[in-house]
Amino acid sequence: MDFKHEIAKIVAQAANMDIDEVVANIETPPDPNLGDFSFPCFKLAKAMKKAPQVIAAELKSDIATPSFVQSVEQTGPYLNFFVKRDIYIPEVLSKISSQGEDFGRATIGNGGCIVIDYSHPNMAKPFHVGHLRSTVIGHALYNIFNFLGYRSFSINYLGDWGTQFGKVIAAYENWGNEAEVHEGGIRELNRLYVKFHEEVEVNKELDDEARAWHKKMEQGDEYAMKLWQWFKDISMEEYAKIYELFGIEFDSYQGESYYNDKMQPVVEELKQSGVMKEDQGAWIVDLEEYKMPPCIVLRSDGGTLYATRDITSVLHRKEEYNFVQALYVTSHEQTLHFAQVFKVVELMGYDWAADQLLHVPFGYMNLPEGKMSTRKGKVLLMEDLLEQTFEKIGEIIEQKNPNIESKEKVAKQVGIGAIIFNDLYNSRIKDVEFSWERMLSFEGETGPYVQYTHARCSSVLAKAQTDFADADLSLLTTDEEFALAKILNSFPEKAAEAAQKYEPYIISRFVMQAAQAFNKFYHENPILKVDGDLQKARLYLVHCTKTVIATALGLLGISSPQEM
Numbered sequence: 263m264d265f266k267h268e269i270a271k272i273v274a275q276a277a278n279m280d281i282d283e284v285v286a287n288i289e290t291p292p293d294p295n296l297g298d299f300s301f302p303c304f305k306l307a308k309a310m311k312k313a314p315q316v317i318a319a320e321l322k323s324d325i326a327t328p329s330f331v332q333s334v335e336q337t338g339p340y341l342n343f344f345v346k347r348d349i350y351i352p353e354v355l356s357k358i359s360s361q362g363e364d365f366g367r368a369t370i371g372n373g374g375c376i377v378i379d380y381s382h383p384n385m386a387k388p389f390h391v392g393h394l395r396s397t398v399i400g401h402a403l404y405n406i407f408n409f410l411g412y413r414s415f416s417i418n419y420l421g422d423w424g425t426q427f428g429k430v431i432a433a434y435e436n437w438g439n440e441a442e443v444h445e446g447g448i449r450e451l452n453r454l455y456v457k458f459h460e461e462v463e464v465n466k467e468l469d470d471e472a473r474a475w476h477k478k479m480e481q482g483d484e485y486a487m488k489l490w491q492w493f494k495d496i497s498m499e500e501y502a503k504i505y506e507l508f509g510i511e512f513d514s515y516q517g518e519s520y521y522n523d524k525m526q527p528v529v530e531e532l533k534q535s536g537v538m539k540e541d542q543g544a545w546i547v548d549l550e551e552y553k554m555p556p557c558i559v560l561r562s563d564g565g566t567l568y569a570t571r572d573i574t575s576v577l578h579r580k581e582e583y584n585f586v587q588a589l590y591v592t593s594h595e596q597t598l599h600f601a602q603v604f605k606v607v608e609l610m611g612y613d614w615a616a617d618q619l620l621h622v623p624f625g626y627m628n629l630p631e632g633k634m635s636t637r638k639g640k641v642l643l644m645e646d647l648l649e650q651t652f653e654k655i656g657e658i659i660e661q662k663n664p665n666i667e668s669k670e671k672v673a674k675q676v677g678i679g680a681i682i683f684n685d686l687y688n689s690r691i692k693d694v695e696f697s698w699e700r701m702l703s704f705e706g707e708t709g710p711y712v713q714y715t716h717a718r719c720s721s722v723l724a725k726a727q728t729d730f731a732d733a734d735l736s737l738l739t740t741d742e743e744f745a746l747a748k749i750l751n752s753f754p755e756k757a758a759e760a761a762q763k764y765e766p767y768i769i770s771r772f773v774m775q776a777a778q779a780f781n782k783f784y785h786e787n788p789i790l791k792v793d794g795d796l797q798k799a800r801l802y803l804v805h806c807t808k809t810v811i812a813t814a815l816g817l818l819g820i821s822s823p824q825e826m
């Protein structure tokens with residue numbers, strides 16, 4: 263039984279409203295004294311030409327109280343419903359238990375393909391914590407959409423072409439050598455890249471050198487391409503390590519270079535359709551009407567640009583994957599870029615562009631010293647970040663629980679969990695302030711706290727060693743038990759909301775609430791110390807909590823260790 267829906271039915275009938283509209287309006291009051299479900303009457307006021315509190319009072323007297331409802335009360339403009347705990351809790355928990363890890367799963371997506379462009383680091387530059395955000399957000403969205411019945415398709419649009427390669431090659435030719443690159447890998451490439459930017463300050467000719475190398479690449483020069491492939495391989499190896507730690511695989515690695523030979527026909531199409539015009543030798547799409555600067559498609563030297571590739575990527579992906587939606591997960595710095603690209607595609611006559619293309623922007627990840635920049639070398643390398651995280655978590659675990667098996671594996675799971683949770687705890691667009699202390703705490707609103715709660719559930723269940731499948735769930739009646747059941751029951755709704763808003767933090771907040779409610783329950787309601795039937799019922803609740811927490815963490819890309 264879906265309680266919200268049942269209540270909506272009754273209200274819809276009494277108020278002569280559409281049931282879906284009522285469902286959309288029903289709230290869950292944060293204060294349980296105001297009921298378990300609440301229907302605000304503000305919206306009806308205008309149509310009915312009555313004060314909302316009058317409507318609420320009238321509805322109250324019109325409504326026949328259904329059997330699962332304890333009481334209906336009017337509080338000001340709200341109609342509040344109190345459900346019977348001994349019906350509600352058993353209903354909710356048996357549903358969770360029977361659906362198991364599918365609890366919350368839905369078919370809303372109807373199998374439609376959602377292409378998600380995320381992570382997309384720029385090769386020969388290191389994968390720094392700035393890239394992390396795209397990876398973590400994109401991966402969570404990938405999981406969430408799959409969970410809701412879409413077919414997610416991930417594309418890692420590697421920055422594997424462009425002028426930065428010219429710079430790295432120039433730097434390599436000037437100050438690098440084969441042995442050192444072999445030895446140092448991406449760190450050495452980064453050193454060369456940073457050195458280039460230092461040296462070019464005093465020696466402008468280096469820029470010409472870099473441009474010349476880039477040009478050679480464009481012409482397919484054998485030596486330049488050999489270096490390019492080598493640097494790309496080194497970068498890929500590095501990224502692969504990171505993706506493995508995060509448990510991420512991509513469905514495609516079609517990077518920027520993939521589009522090298524695919525832009526020409528699109529450029530032709532743009533010319534022929536008249537969307538693009540010549541402007542001082544360059545080719546641009548005028549977007550003044552849409553209050554945007556022109557989108558430059560071809561430079562005056564005929565060179566293509568970031569936008570040229572992305573216009574091509576959109577059209578190519580539509581053709582290849584026939585998506586119902588294509589998402590591009592990047593920092594908000596690229597908002598204008600995507601607005602221009604999407605508008606150009608729309609102007610080309612592809613009217614699906616307006617609905618189906620979406621930029622999913624996010625804020626910065628701020629290190630304590632401020633914004634990071636690869637060029638100035640002020641970057642926290644992923645490798646260092648991960649290493650330090652694992653080390654610190656390892657120390658905490660050593661203190662808390664020195665006897666657990668596979669300590670190293672757990673430290674990794676918890677470290678990764680901490681990093682992801684820290685990133686996904688707020689609305690995407692907010693900047694993330696990076697702080698070791700906050701991120702790694704087992705007590706605050708952190709990944710480790712939630713994972714620890716899951717481990718606590720596991721340990722209670724393991725200690726009990728009782729079969730609770732036939733528990734009498736109507737014995738669960740305390741405020742904490744009820745509050746926890748209510749929160750668990752909201753998971754399907756939260757998952758749908760996260761997808762609808764492209765906001766993984768809805769899931770993070772949910773799972774945090776669930777963990778907090780569980781711990782409250784755990785502290786106030788003894789489990790192993792009580793006997794027989796009540797113990798079984800409580801174990802059943804623990805089991806349901808564990809299931810839902812694991813599913814929710816899974817959507818975020820976080821694993822749920824059994825002990826830590």
Ligand code: ARG
Binds near residue numbers: 379383572575590
């Ligand atoms: N590599 C780019 C960067 O780091 C992001 C690529 C985003 N995806 C795209 N199709 N443009 O800024």
